[in-house]
Amino acid sequence: MTILKIERLPHNKSIPQYQTEGAAGMDLCAAIEQPITLKPLERTLIPTGLKIELEHGYEAQVRPRSGLSIKHGITLINCVGTIDEDYRGEVCVPVVNLSNETYSIQPQERIAQMVIARVEQAHIEVVTELTETVRGAGGFGSTGKH
Numbered sequence: 001m002t003i004l005k006i007e008r009l010p011h012n013k014s015i016p017q018y019q020t021e022g023a024a025g026m027d028l029c030a031a032i033e034q035p036i037t038l039k040p041l042e043r044t045l046i047p048t049g050l051k052i053e054l055e056h057g058y059e060a061q062v063r064p065r066s067g068l069s070i071k072h073g074i075t076l077i078n079c080v081g082t083i084d085e086d087y088r089g090e091v092c093v094p095v096v097n098l099s100n101e102t103y104s105i106q107p108q109e110r111i112a113q114m115v116i117a118r119v120e121q122a123h124i125e126v127v128t129e130l131t132e133t134v135r136g137a138g139g140f141g142s143t144g145k146h
Helices: 066-072
Strands: 005-008 026-029 036-038 043-053 058-063 074-076 081-083 090-097 103-105 110-118
Touching (some): 036 043, 036 090, 058 090
Antiparallel strands (some): 026 110, 043 090, 058 081, 058 110, 074 090
C-alpha cells in the first residue's frame, strides 16, 4: 500500500475520502466559502484546499464524478488530470458545465475523484520503422461497433 501525504490549507475543511470499501477513487471537495455558479459551457478552476506528496513512481489522477456528469453535465475540462509526484502546489479541479442549465457548486461539495496509480517513465528509442500488426494504422472506429 502506498502512502499519500496531505497538507491541509487554511480554507480546507475535509480530507479526501473513499466512500466505499472497494472504491478506486477518493472524493475531492470544493474548498470554497460561497457557491460558484457555472452557466452553460462555462468553466472554472475549483480549489480543494489540499497539497499532496506522492511516493516515487506514483501519480494522482483527477477524474470526474459520474453522478455530477450524468445528472448535471458537470465534468472536467481535461477529462483526466494528472498530478505528478513532484508537484507541491494546491490541487485544483478544472470543471466545465456541459449542460444547458446553470449549476451552482456548493462549499464542500464532492466535485471530483482522485485515483492513485503507479507509473513508469519510458526509455525512448528512435527507430526507422515499427513492427507490423494485423490492425496496423487503423484507428477511430476501425475495429467496428460490435
